[in-house]
Amino acid sequence: MLQSANDRFIACVNYGIEEAGRCIMATILMIDDDRPILELVKNGLEKDGHSVTIHTSAAHVPLEGLNGYDLIILDIMMPDMDGFTYCGKIRSLVDCPILFLTAKTMERDITSGLGLGADDYLTKPFRIAELRARVHAHLRREQRERHVSLTFDRIKIDLSAKELLVDNIPVPLTKSEYLICEYLAGNRGQVFSKKQIYEAVFPFYGYGDGSTISTHIKNIRSKFEEAGVQPIVTVWGIGYKWEQR
Structure with a gap:
């Protein structure tokens, strides 16, 4: 069955x-x-x-x-x-x-x-x-360990401190918001569905909750807008990608 x-x-x-x-x-x-x-x-x-x-x-x-x-x-x-x-x-x-x-x-x-x-x-x-x-x-x-950093124009992601900065000023992301940014930025240019993002950030074998990701992305974009950047792009009908160079 x-x-x-x-x-x-x-x-x-x-x-x-x-x-x-x-x-x-x-x-x-x-x-x-x-x-x-x-x-x-x-x-x-x-x-x-x-x-x-x-x-x-x-x-x-x-x-x-x-x-x-x-x-x-x-x-x-x-x-x-x-x-x-x-x-x-x-x-x-x-x-x-x-x-x-x-x-x-x-x-x-x-x-x-x-x-x-x-x-x-x-x-x-x-x-x-x-x-x-x-x-x-x-x-x-x-329990995951992180090292070094990712830099995209005005944005820096400190992988060890788990911190995202714009013009060296920390953006007040929650832990989950940060991890979504880290995942997308670490795979810059690739498009991921909400299900793929959920399973990568909250990895538990075979099922993802897209509504949680949508909510987190909305909150992330609001904070990025205040900082004057917007690196996460919606690819309609598919998902999201990090486009900042």
Whole structure:
């Protein structure tokens, strides 16, 4: 029987994480006011060897010690303090990936959420295998090493410091925005689909989320416009490319 794209994706995830044994053990914080979802995710991630701390309210999570987490998962709609507010509050305190969980009806609001420094999002209801894969992908991304720099006219990308500068002034990109720029710039002139970009930046075997890339590109272009450059070009019907020389 033919598998759907999502089933193939999950099969790849299970092979990559369980069979290949490449899962990166991490300390994870999850905040969601829905206790059953917390328990479901905790159980799923602990199968991969992660240590998961759960809270039903962001207001009750102490700020000290946050930098001890390797990844944070935030629900957006919470009564005491919503995920957007909490992300904006802690982004300067932590350097780890932040993933949002959002209702389908709030998907159009995710642009502002990613602009606050979140790296990715999943819409509810979601499959636990997909969340496991997203977590695995972001943790793998954190371990990659970078060296030297790329220079394009007024733009410099410091691959070691993970920083993009225009006229030697840093552009305030989030981590995911930076990595998209690094990937496109490192393959200057080549056109990549949103799916290809997602799988390169968040590599988890065989499935890419184009809506996340569209949102990140929109935010990147807004910041580039303020800096007076615009190196990312849309190739209609195909994807994006870096055109700066």
